[in-house]
Amino acid sequence: MARTRKLVAQINVVPMIDVMLVLLVIFMVTAPFINPAQVELPSVGRTSQTPAQPLEVIIKESGEYLLKNRAVSGDERVVEKSALAAEIATLQRALPDQPVVIAADKNVRYEEVMDTMTVLQNAQITRIGLLARPVP
Numbered sequence: 001m002a003r004t005r006k007l008v009a010q011i012n013v014v015p016m017i018d019v020m021l022v023l024l025v026i027f028m029v030t031a032p033f034i035n036p037a038q039v040e041l042p043s044v045g046r047t048s049q050t051p052a053q054p055l056e057v058i059i060k061e062s063g064e065y066l067l068k069n070r071a072v073s074g075d076e077r078v079v080e081k082s083a084l085a086a087e088i089a090t091l092q093r094a095l096p097d098q099p100v101v102i103a104a105d106k107n108v109r110y111e112e113v114m115d116t117m118t119v120l121q122n123a124q125i126t127r128i129g130l131l132a133r134p135v136p
Contacts, residue, residue, distance in 0.1 A: 052098045055088055056131065057120075059104040059112060071095060081116070085123030092125070103131035 053070035060066065066076040067087055079087050092098055100120060104113045113130070120128050 052095055054099040054101045054129070055091060057084065057088075057100060057102045057116065059102065059108050059116065061105040061107045063112075065116075071098060081119070084116070085119050085125065088120065088125055089123055097127070099127040099129060100125055101129045101131040 056068040056070060058066040058068060058076065065079050065081050065084060067079045067084070068076045069091060088100055102113060102116055104116075117128055
């Protein structure tokens with residue numbers, strides 16, 4: 001009886017590894033010579049309108065809410081959280097494009113800031129931002 005031989009299929013990956021190493025060396029040598037592309041940004045003229053000063057919602061560590069209208073006087077006044085959205089909506093009737101920024105003490109829980117943003121968004125106030133002090 002004749003024995004049948006099984007074919008063993010093997011792939012030799014050594015040549016492929018050699019090619020990959022050569023390509024890696026080529027890219028490593030040529031990479032320092034490639035200059036990153038400069039992005040040309042469009043320029044615009046100055047705007048005729050000055051940007052509106054924002055309404056500032058200040059959340060203190062004690063849980064107290066203050067509302068500061070920088071456009072009018074800059075005076076802070078205490079506001080209850082439940083009446084915050086109504087107060088801001090009243091003030092925005094005069095300046096509809098006036099943004100609202102939330103300035104929370106760094107010890108205030110993040111959840112409290114997010115709840116405040118949710119209350120303002122539910123009151124159809126769209127221009128909301130967070131205020132932070134830049135690092136010197």
